[in-house]
Amino acid sequence: MITDIVRVARNIAFEEGHAKKPHLYVAHMFINTGHSIKFADEHRKLRESVNVSSVPPTVLSYPEAMEEISKLTELSGFKKKVLEREG
Amino acid sequence: MKYSFFLGCIAPLRYPGLEAATRLLFKELGIELLDLKGASCCPAPGVFGSFDLWNWLLVAARNLSIAEEQNVDAMVICNGCYATLQEAYHLLGKPERLEAVNKVLSQIGRNYQRRTGVKHVVEVLMQKEVWDKILSLKKRPLGGLKIAVHYGCHYLKPSKVRGHESPETPYHIDNMVKDLGAEPVEYVDKLMCCGAGGGVRSGNSDEARQFTLTKIENARKAGADLIVHPCAFCHFQLDTGQQELLDQGLLKEPLPVILITQLIGLALGMKPEALGLNLNKIPHNYLSRL
Numbered sequence: 001m002i003t004d005i006v007r008v009a010r011n012i013a014f015e016e017g018h019a020k021k022p023h024l025y026v027a028h029m030f031i032n033t034g035h036s037i038k039f040a041d042e043h044r045k046l047r048e049s050v051n052v053s054s055v056p057p058t059v060l061s062y063p064e065a066m067e068e069i070s071k072l073t074e075l076s077g078f079k080k081k082v083l084e085r086e087g
Numbered sequence: 088m089k090y091s092f093f094l095g096c097i098a099p100l101r102y103p104g105l106e107a108a109t110r111l112l113f114k115e116l117g118i119e120l121l122d123l124k125g126a127s128c129c130p131a132p133g134v135f136g137s138f139d140l141w142n143w144l145l146v147a148a149r150n151l152s153i154a155e156e157q158n159v160d161a162m163v164i165c166n167g168c169y170a171t172l173q174e175a176y177h178l179l180g181k182p183e184r185l186e187a188v189n190k191v192l193s194q195i196g197r198n199y200q201r202r203t204g205v206k207h208v209v210e211v212l213m214q215k216e217v218w219d220k221i222l223s224l225k226k227r228p229l230g231g232l233k234i235a236v237h238y239g240c241h242y243l244k245p246s247k248v249r250g251h252e253s254p255e256t257p258y259h260i261d262n263m264v265k266d267l268g269a270e271p272v273e274y275v276d277k278l279m280c281c282g283a284g285g286g287v288r289s290g291n292s293d294e295a296r297q298f299t300l301t302k303i304e305n306a307r308k309a310g311a312d313l314i315v316h317p318c319a320f321c322h323f324q325l326d327t328g329q330q331e332l333l334d335q336g337l338l339k340e341p342l343p344v345i346l347i348t349q350l351i352g353l354a355l356g357m358k359p360e361a362l363g364l365n366l367n368k369i370p371h372n373y374l375s376r377l
Contacts, residue, residue, distance in 0.1 A: 001245055010137035019138065022289045026134045034127035035096045036134070043100050050107035050363045056099035057122040065125030068195040072149060075191050078142035 019085050027082045034059030034069045089119035090162035090211065091154040093172065096128050097319040098164055102326075104363010105319050108349040109164055109208065111357060116220055118211070121157050126150050129171040132241070133286035136171070147175035148188045152199035161205045164346065166318035167284065170241035172205040177248050207242065208348060209317045210251060213259055222266060226356030227377060229269040234350075235311035235342075236260045236271055237302065237325070239318040240280050254278075260347060264315060267354045274309035276301065281316075283324035296337070299328035303342050312373045313343045315350050322346055330368040343371045353377070 013019075019027075026036045033039070035058065044054045059065040073079040098105040113120050127146060128135075135143045151172060154161040163169045179185045179201055189198055212218060243254040252259055255278070261271040282288065282298030302325070306314055314325060325344040332338035344367065345353075352362045364371045 003245070007136055007140065011140055014138045020286075020290045023134050023138070023286055026131070026286075026289055027138060030128050030130060030135070035100060036128045036131055037096050037100055039100050043103075046101075046366060047099070047103040050104050050361070050366065052099075052103050052107050052110065056094055056106070057124050058094055058099065059125055059127045062125040065127070068125070068149065068197070069127050069146070071195050072145055072191070073142065075194055076139065076142035076145050078139050081139065 014081070014085075017085060024082060024086055027078075028086065031070070031073050031079050031082060034066050088117075088217075089121060089159050090206065091123040091157050091159050092120040093123050093126055093129070093150065093154070093161040093163045093168055093205070095163065095165045095168040095319060096131075097323045102319060102322055102363070102366060104366040105164055105322060105346045105349070108346065108352045108357075108362040111361060112348045112352050112355070115224065115355060115357075116217060118217070120162070121159060123150070123153050123161060126153055129168040131167050131286075132170045132174070133167070133284055134289065137286060143171070144175055144178060145188060145191055147171050148179060148192060148199045149195070149197055151176060151203070151205070152192065152197045154205075155199055155203045158203065160203050162208055162211055163205060164208045164317070164348065165320050166207075166239040166241035167320045169205065169207045174248055176201065176204040207317065209242070209259060212347070212351070213263070218263075218266070221351055221355070224355050225267070227354055229267050229354055229377065231376060232269040232373060233272045233310050233312050234264045234269045235274050235306035235309060235314045236264060236277070237281065237314050237316040237321060238278065239316055239321045240284055242317055243278070260315065260317060263347065264350075267350065272306075272309045272311050274311065275305040281318075281321040281324040282328060283320055288324055292331075295324060296328050296332055296335075299324055300332055300338060303329060303338065306342055307340055311342060313345055313371070315345050315347055317347050319346070326367050326369055341369045343367060343369045343373065345371070
């Protein structure tokens with residue numbers, strides 16, 4: 001499929017060091033938190049306002065899960081690549 | 088019936104009303120939603136798939152492995168999460184690829200055998216027994232409402248992997264709207280992207296908003312009172328994107344947007360605040376008519 005070809009081309013571009021800063025920010029957020037967007041007090045309050053747990057039962061609630069993500073991004077080489085491109 | 092609720096990022100961290108409405112609806116339907124404890128970003132197909140497909144596949148397989156431990160399918164309310172998890176499930180059908188992934192996952196104490204996969208919330212809701220129950224529980228008539236359905240790209244494509252309806256003439260959500268008593272309206276370029284996907288929102292937000300503007304104007308011209316969709320990320324772009332367009336003076340008449348589970352919740356008589364409709368930036372003005 002065309003989209004598969006485009007995606008592989010994008011992977012090659014990333015390998016060669018090309019990446020947009022906002023996209024690197026998203027990748028960095030994932031490496032540090034396990035999510036691709038930040039979670040702050042204002043978001044916690046939003047959650048409480050609709051009666052769901054103040055912190056979602058995701059990687060944010062389980063430090064051991066974050067350790068898994070951290071190790072996985074090391075094993076895949078992704079963490080190193082992102083840090084290199086961030087400079 | 089039970090599923091492991093894969094939250095993703097946008098629903099739990101920006102629009103928790105989408106999560107709350109889905110939990111409330113499923114409780115009402117008697118379908119158990121387990122927490123997919125320790126799940127991460129799916130990871131997003133646009134940015135992460137474009138950067139590094141191997142890492143993208145490993146992280147997706149880890150998420151799928153958590154649901155597999157619970158012996159249930161994961162259920163998503165975001166087309167992006169659906170794209171990643173369903174495509175990963177599909178790709179891992181190749182034994183040598185699954186073996187390579189498990190070789191890495193074993194180093195973090197995980198394993199995935201592809202015994203369970205992923206379902207989109209629409210696929211869950213349109214099962215006959217579930218839909219019949221929804222219709223039997225209807226309490227609030229939605230008659231008089233004109234609703235534009237936005238399916239979102241990843242819900243429909245790639246069609247060979249999705250396999251649930253025509254990617255060019257989808258109708259399932261339109262039929263749901265009709266069954267709930269409202270009127271689905273046809274509009275120009277109905278299958279157009281919300282603007283956010285493929286890393287466009289984060290990489291080129293002006294371009295993303297142009298898509299949103301065209302979409303909203305087309306739905307408006309068709310007489311829609313609101314837009315219903317099956318995706319947290321589309322919700323983010325169509326709601327927050329409209330607010331940005333209003334702030335820029337580029338949009339005059341916004342349209343409220345609603346996730347399919349929120350719309351069903353309304354039809355079942357649930358309070359709009361409990362469904363998180365008040366957390367939208369674009370107000371749900373039509374509620375005064377119900």
